Amino acid sequence: MTTAADTAAGQGAAAQRPGRLFIVSAPSGAGKSTLCSAVRRRYPQLAYSVSYTTRKARPGEQHGQDYYFISREAFEKGIAEGQWAEWARVHGNLYGTSARWIADTLAAGRDILMDIDVQGTRQILQKFPDAITIFIQPPSLAVLAQRLRQRGTDDEAAIATRLANAREEMAQARQYRHVVVNDDLARAEQALAALIQNAGEASR
Ligand SMILES: Nc1nc2c(ncn2[C@@H]2O[C@H](COP(=O)(O)OP(=O)(O)O)[C@@H](O)[C@H]2O)c(=O)[nH]1
């Protein structure tokens, strides 16, 4: 049924549909950064939500592209001022998403890809129940440990924290609308791209 309000909205300047939110989560080392980078290259029109974090930058990571690396004080000021659409402590560091950027980007009609943890996903779903949630599973915990060591960006203590959290995170997979197992990289990339593509077509 079309209401007068729908018709008015459809005829106004905002005739474009608002953007959609795609949320990707995974235990550390499952391959979500690799897969998100591939999808960003494939769909340059998809806006990537660059998170704010108190974690130190890894070699090769760029401020403003991978994350905004900020101090704990700046992050806590953001909490006090209500700047975060969601935020969480993950593996001992704080991570958050700019509420203003999300609102402006969706209002401009752009779809958003977010790489956030399971706690952040719950918060976003409370505000945006239609967000499309995707969980990336590693083939096994043994493979996960191997990938974290091969990546070579974390010391053994950081790897141990990430592996200890992985079991708990993987138990949350059933809360997600879709699950992609990242065994073969090309296959997983194709599966993630297809989910984004098909969700886009379904709502047009
Ligand atoms: N809640 C929340 N989690 C985030 C955000 N940005 C990143 N994360 C999550 O924080 C965790 C650690 O990310 P990162 O430090 O890049 O380490 P990695 O998972 O080992 O590559 C991952 O689960 C990310 O999905 C954010 O803005 N909010």
Ligand SMILES: Nc1ncnc2c1ncn2[C@@H]1O[C@H](COP(=O)(O)OP(=O)(O)O)[C@@H](O)[C@H]1O
């Ligand atoms: N399908 C895959 N097969 C083998 N290695 C992979 C695969 N996907 C990712 N990797 C590697 O595993 C490591 C962790 O991937 P990364 O994308 O950093 O994970 P996350 O962002 O989930 O922590 C990286 O060294 C990456 O190159």
